[in-house]
Amino acid sequence: MPLVYAGVCSHAPGIVGRSDQADPTIRNELYAAFDQMRQGIEATKPDALVVVAAEHFANFFMDNMPSFAIGMANSYTGPIEDTAWLGIDKTKVPGNAELSKRFIKEVMNTSDVAYAEEWQFDHGIMVPLHFLTPNYNLPIIPVNINCQGPPLAPLHRSWAFGESLRAAADALPERIAIVGTGGISHWPATPDSGKINEPWDAEFLDRWCRNDRDALLDYDDTTIYADAGQGGFEIRTFIAISAAAKQAPGTVHFYAPIPIFAVGCTIASYAI
Amino acid sequence: MSLYYVQKFLYEINRSETVRDQYFADRTGSLASYDLTDEEVRSLVEPDIGMLFHMGVNGQILMHFAPLHGIEWFDYLRLMREGIAEHGPVRAGVYAITGYEGVDNHADNLGQQSHAIDGVPSTTSATEES
Numbered sequence: 001m002p003l004v005y006a007g008v009c010s011h012a013p014g015i016v017g018r019s020d021q022a023d024p025t026i027r028n029e030l031y032a033a034f035d036q037m038r039q040g041i042e043a044t045k046p047d048a049l050v051v052v053a054a055e056h057f058a059n060f061f062m063d064n065m066p067s068f069a070i071g072m073a074n075s076y077t078g079p080i081e082d083t084a085w086l087g088i089d090k091t092k093v094p095g096n097a098e099l100s101k102r103f104i105k106e107v108m109n110t111s112d113v114a115y116a117e118e119w120q121f122d123h124g125i126m127v128p129l130h131f132l133t134p135n136y137n138l139p140i141i142p143v144n145i146n147c148q149g150p151p152l153a154p155l156h157r158s159w160a161f162g163e164s165l166r167a168a169a170d171a172l173p174e175r176i177a178i179v180g181t182g183g184i185s186h187w188p189a190t191p192d193s194g195k196i197n198e199p200w201d202a203e204f205l206d207r208w209c210r211n212d213r214d215a216l217l218d219y220d221d222t223t224i225y226a227d228a229g230q231g232g233f234e235i236r237t238f239i240a241i242s243a244a245a246k247q248a249p250g251t252v253h254f255y256a257p258i259p260i261f262a263v264g265c266t267i268a269s270y271a272i
Numbered sequence: 273m274s275l276y277y278v279q280k281f282l283y284e285i286n287r288s289e290t291v292r293d294q295y296f297a298d299r300t301g302s303l304a305s306y307d308l309t310d311e312e313v314r315s316l317v318e319p320d321i322g323m324l325f326h327m328g329v330n331g332q333i334l335m336h337f338a339p340l341h342g343i344e345w346f347d348y349l350r351l352m353r354e355g356i357a358e359h360g361p362v363r364a365g366v367y368a369i370t371g372y373e374g375v376d377n378h379a380d381n382l383g384q385q386s387h388a389i390d391g392v393p394s395t396t397s398a399t400e401e402s
Contacts, residue, residue, distance in 0.1 A: 082336070
């Protein structure tokens with residue numbers, strides 16, 4: 001069954017954990033956009049949701065860091081963070097080990113990927129799920145791209161990985177939706193938290209919506225770090241979704257810099 | 273200096289209740305199996321958030337460690353800024369590529385509107401302050 005949904009969203013912990021400190025008007029607009037994304041996903045009646053995230057040392061560390069990893073369990077737990085700090089209760093999230101296994105085997109035809117039968121979700125997945133599957137009733141296949149601990153796989157490898165994810169989804173009989181999560185420009189968890197480069201974000205999202213492979217890959221980590229912060233490395237998740245969407249055009253449904261959330265909050269999807 | 277093991281300990285305490293319990297029962301003792309300098313042990317035991325950030329600990333690990341000690345978000349940001357001001361630029365790790373110019377200065381340099389968070393004054397360049 002061809003992929004049924006492809007989109008991206010922000011995952012910053014402040015979106016939930018510091019919700020009371022944001023301007024309520026813009027915060028509510030963001031929440032409404034998340035809810036529209038939820039409805040969009042549900043309308044495609046997916047059997048599983050693949051979440052391509054950039055986890056933050058919750059499961060993978062520099063003792064054995066995979067560039068790409070996929071979960072293969074019947075359930076996952078999260079959040080790893082202090083629940084009061086994140087504003088999300090600890091819960092068990094459903095997975096589907098058998099479906100994950102078939103998905104991973106398909107991905108392995110074209111990309112090298114680690115698999116994990118244990119996975120604790122951090123805010124990179126829990127914040128999106130808080131809005132997109134609030135009842136935790138849709139099986140999740142977690143996917144991670146290392147965006148935190150350099151050396152990082154180059155951007156063209158994220159594109160190739162996204163193509164592999166698409167080929168795997170298309171090869172399975174189940175209806176698969178896919179969502180990438182991450183920031184664009186941001187300096188999360190540093191003294192410069194709240195810094196957001198709006199023009200850089202606008203340029204990136206323009207390239208993303210045009211699904212222009214050459215333009216999306218025309219970045220390097222040196223300039224990303226300088227112009228978009230270390231959080232900008234997470235564009236790898238957005239680029240993987242672009243590849244998964246093939247030539248489809250994209251639409252940004254919501255974008256707003258919200259400094260207390262430490263990122264230009266984004267909700268976007270492709271018309272696949 | 274063993275930034276790797278400082279971060280390894282933080283990675284493990286962030287994800288393991290057992291490691292957390294051991295740490296809060298005997299902070300120094302819980303670090304015995306890690307290859308750490310005296311300065312690193314002291315910074316983890318106090319904890320000294322500013323020194324840990326100066327050492328190069330990734331903020332994605334450090335920001336989870338801070339709430340374990342009841343450190344609020346704005347205090348966490350302030351402590352990192354104070355660490356840079358006192359000790360100088362980040363000396364290793366992903367943030368060692370550049371110093372910290374502060375949100376206001378970054379916006380000025382780009383000719384953009386600042387997104388400094390209300391109530392958290394932006395800092396000046398660590399290089400200028402050190």
